[in-house]
Amino acid sequence: MLALPVVIMLLWAIWNESWQFQIAKQEVQARAQSAALQYANRIASRLDGQFSALQFLGTALLPPDSASSPPSAKTIAILRLYLALHPSLYAFNIQSPDGNRIVWSTRRQSARPINPGRVLTPLSRNSQFLLGQDQYAQRVQSRVIPIRYRVADRLGRTRFFVGTPYRVDRLLGHVDSASWRFQVIDTRDRSVVGIWQGGQVGWAATLSKPAATAFGPDIAVPGYPFMIQVRWPPALVVQAWIKGAWPRWLLEVLAVALLTLAAWWMRRLLRQQQADRSRLRTAAYSDPLTGLPNRLALQQRLPLALAQAKRNGTQLAVGYMDLDDFKPVNDTWGHAAGDALLQSLAQRLRSCMRGTDLVARLGGDEFVLVFEGLTRPDDLMAALQRIHTAVEQPFALPGGHRAQVGLSLGLTLYPDDDSDADLLLRHADAALYVSKLHKADRPHWWRLWGQDTQDSEETRLECNPLHIDPYGPTAGGLLESAQEHFAAVADRFVERFYAAVAQEPESTEILARLSPAEFVHLKAHQAEHLRSLLSADLTEDGQRQRAAQVGRIHALVGMRSAVVVKSFGRYLQLLSQIAGSLPARAADRQDLVHILIGRLQVELEAQVESIQQTHDPFPQWIFRLEQRLPEWVHWVDFARDMLDEIIKLPGLCAAVFYKPDAQGHFVYEFNSGRFGDYMRSLERHGVPSLELNRHSPYGQSPHPRAWRSERIETNPSYSSDPRMAPWKEAAHAVGIRSSVAIPIKDGRDHMVGVIGLYGLYPGQFESAAMHAFFDSLAQVCRRFLQRSQSSRLSPPLPAQERSHWRERLFGGGLEMFMQPVVNLHTGKPFKVEALARLRLEDGQLITPGQFLSAFGSSELAHLFVLGLDQALSQVSRWDAQGLSLGGCRT
Known part of the structure; x- marks a missing residue:
């Protein structure tokens, strides 16, 4: 089992590297697509420029009868200069x-064009442009690639074409x-x-470099029947994966090495602990003076002996x-002589x-024989x-002295005395008495219980059982008798416990996040928890419930x-010292320690389970x-639903999506939980909005820092963080104790906004597990x-304004303005265009360019239904008035 963390770490490292490789692959693919898009735009730009030149030549420089007469000398000079450039x-x-x-041509060549007229196809965006x-x-x-511009007369008939052959190597040339x-494909x-490839333009047969194997989606050349297929060598992904991986690999190797070393060290410690436990067990079950079994050994051995006698049908005798x-x-x-006599x-x-x-020796000169x-x-x-x-x-x-002693023995026989182990000892003790x-008048030095006269059932020995129910009546009685002692030392216990905990760096860091008042409150809560733990009325279910809350x-x-x-070890050590100082019998103190161990074991189990359930x-x-x-x-729907759901996680009380405006002030677009209460608290305390300026005291919150x-x-x-002083009182007023800001980027690695989360406890977002959660959320x-292509978001819109516009949409604020479309030949309207506007209470009109990006799917669907209803209602009213239109376009 000690090797399990090492194996898990190795598996995690393998998984992490596989994940990093996929990230590198996605990054290479994104770079390739971006480069292909730039390449496609460059090709389109070159063709656009030459088609524009042909259009200018055909409409401005050449005479209308160019099909039958050559251009002027000035035009020819301009054309030759253009060709030279x-x-x-x-x-x-x-x-x-x-x-x-x-x-006619600027060069002496064959009258037969490179492409016949039937081969060239008009472009969809301009039918006068033809591409061969x-x-x-x-x-x-x-x-x-031949390109032409068609020059037509007023009736649309072709008068002539102006064209030029475009060199493919120059058209596809690129610097990268x-x-x-x-690979440019004619669709x-x-x-x-x-x-x-590599600065060369050619074909598969003419390129010296091997073809790449990995490829991404095709990129269309805007406005032209061409498609760009981008490919790259697989080694490029490997290089991107390796780039910057050395620190990560070093950490992974170091983690595996440290875990291996820790496993070896733990195994060594376990072996040493086993040896120590073996020695302690021997010491625990042996009398230190005589080496005979002690009371604890007797309590374990006697029930086993009774069970064996019952199975075998033999007799068993117990003597005190x-x-x-x-x-x-x-x-x-002296006592040295007495000790020597006992040893002999x-x-x-x-x-x-x-x-x-x-x-077995019970103590003093008392022995039990079985x-x-x-x-x-x-x-x-x-x-x-x-x-x-x-x-x-x-x-x-010692000293040459000699002594002689006598014996007295009380006996009881099983199964004649069919009792349990404890009662057999009581009966034997009564017989001894x-x-x-x-x-002076006994016939033997021993006496059998129940012989001749009725033996007393009084016993002077009360044996503590090995297993005491920590919540049973025996435990309750012991704890009740010790309450006054525990109450006197409770405060001192808490001080000593936190002094011991402060020696651990990790615990010290957690405690340092508390204010003095919070630390005092924590100590008071710890004292109350101690009193609950030592209460005689405590039940196991009640303790587990309270421990689960503490674990959370x-x-x-x-x-x-x-x-x-580790802290529970210190807790038990201090409790054992307190129990050891109790003015009571040693057996009671020992039983009390067993009770505390049992209760602390339940406490630890419940807390560890609760910690896991919280994570x-x-x-x-x-x-x-x-x-x-x-x-x-x-994005509106995703962000809104995501923030509503995330605050249901343990310890989170508020969430927000921030984005800076053009003035550098942070605007919260979406929020959930107590964030509204937090904003109102900030207003009451006079705290201004967050700023992007790193030198401003209001730019030190995690949100501007994360954006920067x-x-x-x-x-x-x-x-504890002095940078948070402006917001401290307002946050504490609504129960917020810590916060985190997570930068959100789009598929092009551009900042989109910042997600802010607010916690109920100090240090809630500092652990490695929480940072892994934040990274996953950002991804x-x-x-x-990247999937929804929503990275081109609109300027930030405050959440209050977004909510106001939504209320106006659902509250009758939508107005459709009908704009007529007039036929210029007849001068009469034949269609109408419906224009949507949101009218606010003060009469201000909000245009679609402002409100469309602020609405999600439900709002857009409602907008469509309302707008269609208003537009059709207006058309129906016009029809009723005898105003007939050829159609309606919304």
């Missing part, structure tokens, strides 16, 4: 009305150092006009034994007990005789589970948002803008 053109030709014969098909022309010694390959017959006349040994020769006694008992039997597997009455008597023989011999003590009462807060303030677990909704929300992207068409830096900017705490917004 434009080597991409071969010659200016005047061609017959059918386009199949050259009447590319082919190799022997007279030009190059591939050319990138490794793109542009009329899907033929290849030419290929540009102490030494007679042991106190005079301590009084005469332990050795003798071991030597005379069977391997299946047990002898005899298992007794099948005959003589077995127990033989064992008791061996013990008595071994103990009645004098003991050698009776035996010592009759020490820990998750939101950026505290990792590992830090919580899980964020990546799940991103996944759902990506799945829903096809539902939205307009194009990076995520956070405000850990309005209390989803960017993909939506």
Whole structure:
């Protein structure tokens, strides 16, 4: 299991590199499309210029009868000068009305044109412009595309054509150092006009460089039947992926190395802890003076022995034994002599007990004997005789002294005494008590419980069970008796706990975000939590609910589970010290520690589970948002719904989309949650709007900083960040404690706006997990803008004004102005054009250029229905008045 984080890190690194490769691929594709679009515009611009020149030549420079008479000498000089300035053109030709014969040309050449008239096709945007098909022309010694301008008379008949062959290599020439390959396709017959690659124009057979394999979508040449296919070598994507990857790779390798080192170190620590636990277990179950099993070992062994006797159908004897006349040994020769006697006694008992039997020291001179597997009455008597023989011999003590002690033993037999382990010990203790009462006249040094007289059921030993229900009546009684002690040290405990926590850098950073008043409140809350934890009336369900709330807060303030677990270790250590100082029996103090451990274990489990449950909704929300992207068409709908949904995540109370206006003031276009309350609070405190100016005190909020830096900017705490002083009081008034600004870019990497999120807790947006969430949100917004081509957004519109216009649309503010369309030949209107306007309460009219970009799908649908209804109603009224129109255009 220790290797699992290393494996997960490796898998994450592989996934991250795959994701980075896809990003590099998308970036290369976007650059290629941009370059292809620029290339297509350049080709269109060149053709536009030459067609304009032909149009000017045919309409301004040439006489109307150019088909039968040559141009003037001045015109010829102008044409030759133009050709000298434009080597991409071969010659200016005047061609017959059918386009199949050259009447006059600036060059001496064949009268047969390169392309016959039937080959040339008119352009859709201007039927007077005709474009031929590319082919190799022997007279030009190059591939050319003929272009012509048709000169018509007043009746639209062709008088002549003005044309020129356009060299393909000059038309497709381009200056670009990138490794793109542009292939120009004639969409009329899907033929290849030419290929540009690496500064050369040619065809696949003439290019020296190998063809690229990766390609993107075709780009149309505006206004012409050409299509640009852009291609690039796959190595370009690899280069883009590798570029800037070294720091990332270094971090990934370093993370894997650190995790591997941590796993090795943890394994070493675990082994050491196992060894320590083994030593502690031995110490926990052994008496330190004699090496005999102690009370804890007895509590574990005796129930097992009873279960085995029940299974095997054998008898079991439990004896409670102490030494007679042991106190005079301590009084005469000191406790060292008494300890030596006990050690010698332990050795003798071991030597005379069977391997299946047990002898345990409870404390002082008290011992418990357990005899298992007794099948005959003589077995127990033989064992008791061996013990008595071994103990009645004098003991050698330090200093050459010798001492002799007697024994008293109380016995009970199972299954004759069919009781549980605790009651068997009580019965044996009661028998011992009776035996010592009759020490002067007893027939044996041992006494069997229930023999002759009714033995007392009083016992002086109360054994603490190994497992105490932390919420049961036993736990409640112990805690109730300790309440006065806990209340006296509660405040000191809290101070010591936070002093210990302050030694951890991560915890110190979290606490530093609190103001002094907030820190005092936190300590008071911690003291209350301690009192709840130590309450005798606490239930497990109640503790889990309260711990889940605390865990949620820990998750939101950026505290990792590992830090919580570590702080619980310090918490338990301090609680154990407090319990250890309780003026009570050692057994009660030990039981109290067990109770606290049990409750803290429940507390830790509930908090860690709550931390995970608080973190899980964020990546799940991103996944759902990506799945829903096809539902939205307009940015307005997407942004509005996204902000309404995001504030449902844990700890978020307000969200906003900001964008600066032309004056550098930030305007909030969409908002949700408590943001409206926050704005009203800012107005009450007299705080002006945010500014883009980096030198202004009102330009230090995360939102202007994010716009300027194009990076995520956070405000850990309005209390601890001095830059947030202008907004502190207004934010605290509505419960806002921290904020973050996320820059949003379009598909061309241009800034579109800033998403602002506001949190209920300090430090809520500082963790690595939250920053990963912000990056994912920015990527989803960017993909939506790229898909919907909504990056060319309108100027910022305040949310109040947007809401006002929407209310006017749904509240009867739409007016359709009917504009007649007049036939200039007859002078009569034959159609009307309906123009939509929004009329505000003060009479101001808002044009579509202003309000269309502010409306989403629902508003636009409502606008269409209302506008169509008003327009058709007006047409119906005109029809009723006898005013007939040929049609209606809205």
